[in-house]
Amino acid sequence: MMEFTKQNFFFLVGGMIIYLVDIGVDFWVASRYFCQGQYSWSILILCFRGLSSIITQIFSYEWFKNDWEGSDTGKLKLVFLVHLFHCGIFIRYWFALKYGCQVAFKQRSSRGASEADPSNLIQKQAIDAVTDINMLRVFKTFLETTPQLFLQIYIFMEHGTTHFYQYAAIMMSFCGISLSMVDYQISLRKSLPEKDDFRVLSKFIYLFYKLLTITSWILGISLITLLSVRISVILLIFLWICGFTWTLKQHTTFCKSKKMEYLYRTVVGIILIFSFFNIKERRTKVCISIYYATHTVVILGILLVYMFWKPSIIKEIRFTIVSILTISSLVLGIIFLVVYYSHFHPTAYCRPQTCSDEVDGMAGQKDRVKTGRFQLFLMQ
Numbered sequence: 119m120m121e122f123t124k125q126n127f128f129f130l131v132g133g134m135i136i137y138l139v140d141i142g143v144d145f146w147v148a149s150r151y152f153c154q155g156q157y158s159w160s161i162l163i164l165c166f167r168g169l170s171s172i173i174t175q176i177f178s179y180e181w182f183k184n185d186w187e188g189s190d191t192g193k194l195k196l197v198f199l200v201h202l203f204h205c206g207i208f209i210r211y212w213f214a215l216k217y218g219c220q221v222a223f224k225q226r227s228s229r230g231a232s233e234a235d236p237s238n239l240i241q242k243q244a245i246d247a248v249t250d251i252n253m254l255r256v257f258k259t260f261l262e263t264t265p266q267l268f269l270q271i272y273i274f275m276e277h278g279t280t281h282f283y284q285y286a287a288i289m290m291s292f293c294g295i296s297l298s299m300v301d302y303q304i305s306l307r308k309s310l311p312e313k314d315d316f317r318v319l320s321k322f323i324y325l326f327y328k329l330l331t332i333t334s335w336i337l338g339i340s341l342i343t344l345l346s347v348r349i350s351v352i353l354l355i356f357l358w359i360c361g362f363t364w365t366l367k368q369h370t371t372f373c374k375s376k377k378m379e380y381l382y383r384t385v386v387g388i389i390l391i392f393s394f395f396n397i398k399e400r401r402t403k404v405c406i407s408i409y410y411a412t413h414t415v416v417i418l419g420i421l422l423v424y425m426f427w428k429p430s431i432i433k434e435i436r437f438t439i440v441s442i443l444t445i446s447s448l449v450l451g452i453i454f455l456v457v458y459y460s461h462f463h464p465t466a467y468c469r470p471q472t473c474s475d476e477v478d479g480m481a482g483q484k485d486r487v488k489t490g491r492f493q494l495f496l497m498q
Contacts, residue, residue, distance in 0.1 A: 121221075121241060122217075122218055122221045122222055122241055122244040122245055122248075123222060124222045124223065126218065126222065126244075126248070127215075127218045127219065127222040127223075129301070130211075130214055130215060130218055130248060130251075131215070133251075133255075133297060133301065134211050134215075136293060136294070136297060137207070137211075139290070140263075140290050140294055141167075143283075143286055143287060143290045144163060144164075144167050144266075144287075146283060146286075147163060147283050147284070147286070147287045148160045148163040148164050148167075150281070150283045151163070159269065159273060162269055163266060163269065166261070166262045166265050166266050166269075167262055169261055169262070170257070170258050170261040170262035171204045171262075172204075173257060173261060173381070173385060174206070174207065174254045174257050174258055174261075175201045175202075175204055175206045175207075176201075176378075176381065177253075177254065177257065177378075177381075177382075178201060178206040178207065178209075178210060178250075178254055179197065179198060179201040179206060180373070180375075180378055181250060181491065182194070182197050182201075182206075182209075184374060197209065207251070207254060210247060210250055210251050210254070211251065213243075213247045214244065214247035214248050214251055217240050217243045217244035217247055218244045218247075218248070220240050220244070221240050221241050221244050222244075248305065249305045249492050250491075252298075252301045252302050252304075252305045253302075253305075253491075253492065253495055255297075255298045255301065255302070256298055256302055256389075256496060257385060258294075258298070259294060259295055259298040259299075260385075260388055260389040260391075260392055260393070261385065261388060263290075263291050263294040263295055263298070264291070264295060264332065264336065264392050266287065266291050267288065267291035267292070267295070267336055268336045268339060268340060270284055270287050270288045270291065271288070271336060271337065271340045272340045272343050272344070274288075275340055275341075275344055275436060275440060276344060292329070295328075295329060295332065296325060296329060299324065299325050299328045299329065300321055300324075300325050303320075303321050303324045303325070304321065305492065319462065320458070320462035320463075323454055323457055323458045323462045324458055324462070326450070326451070326454045327451055327454035327455045327457075327458050328393060328451075329451075330447045330448070330450050330451030330454060331393065331410065331413070331447075331448065331451035331452070331455065332392055332393050332451075333443075333447045333451075334413075334417065334443075334444050334445075334447040334448035334451055335392060335393075335413055335417070336392070337440055337443060337444040337447070338413075338416065338417040338420055338444055339353070339354070340440070341420050341421075341424065341440065341444070342420055344431075345420075345423065345424070345427065345428065354391060357390070357391045358387045358388060358390075358391055359387070360387075360390075361386065361387035361388070361389070361390030361391060362383060362384060362386075362387030364387075364390070365383040365386045365387060365390075365397060366383060368397055370382065370383060370386075370397055370494075371494060372491070372494045372495060386496065389496065394406050394409045394410070395496040396496075397496055403459075406455075410452060410455065413448070414448060414452075417444060417445075417448060421441060421444075421445075424437070
């Protein structure tokens with residue numbers, strides 16, 4: 119059984135602080151745009167924040183309802199009220215900090231003890247609480263943080279002038295994506311039985327693979343938007359339809375109710391616009407190759423269109439910088455992807471009998487089928 123350490127506790131506290139700072143930065147940036155008369159940018163930022171918050175509150179409450187099935191209905195009504203005011207994530211942080219503090223500072227778990235042992239039970243509660251937070255943060259990353267990063271980069275490329283609050287928004291977006299990816303990877307690896315083989319370097323390889331490929335794609339979409347906002351919107355809608363259709367064909371079973379399952383598939387479709395995630399128990403080599411090959415073709419196509427359609431823009435220094443960043447981040451991201459799957463993915467070094475035909479991150483989850491939900495979540 120994995121242990122919840124003091125390091126995990128401090129990372130959890132840091133994550134909560136960054137979450138609060140991110141909220142403050144969003145409202146600060148939105149207010150600055152509003153004061154400057156840029157009402158559309160302000161509304162878009164608030165819409166991304168609002169949509170992300172609504173969806174994460176819905177999933178958070180649904181998970182509480184599933185976990186507390188048959189318990190005190192009064193407590194569940196109070197939880198519903200807190201989620202109604204968009205504060206559900208703080209309840210989850212409270213439980214995670216409560217259990218995490220107990221196991222990290224007050225108790226020492228025994229490796230030889232059974233899961234029924236009180237100390238190991240609290241260990242599991244702490245890990246599960248953090249895992250739920252990390253799943254919600256993945257939703258937030260692709261529903262709010264990534265679109266906001268795209269918006270800020272587009273504004274910079276469109277107007278060429280930047281202010282401190284724009285730099286702050288871009289930095290917070292990169293920090294949000296980075297922390298979400300690393301925390302997600304840590305939760306994934308905690309689900310594996312080969313915890314002694316957990317490599318610190320693998321987290322960084324995974325982080326750079328995700329961050330670079332996402333950055334390259336966002337820059338590419340920003341270039342399309344500069345050409346035509348209509349074409350950009352049509353492309354994004356088309357990509358979402360493709361992602362949503364793919365999830366329908368996968369027959370996912372993440373949620374208990376059909377309505378929630380369709381909401382989950384809708385969110386996955388949005389996530390697939392920006393990054394590849396595996397959601398079923400099958401090999402991903404072909405799918406991931408097609409996914410990033412398509413991204414590469416689209417990005418190269420965008421640059422070629424600029425050469426023939428807008429040759430005057432090519433001479434501008436900002437276009438040169440963005441083009442170099444787009445190509446270099448794409449190439450480096452693909453390199454990190456290949457290195458990760460060749461040497462740092464669990465199937466590259468864990469025992470064959472534990473990972474031969476598992477969904478990425480599903481090995482060792484047999485003992486959590488009844489209580490855990492991570493084995494049915496987005497896997498990579």
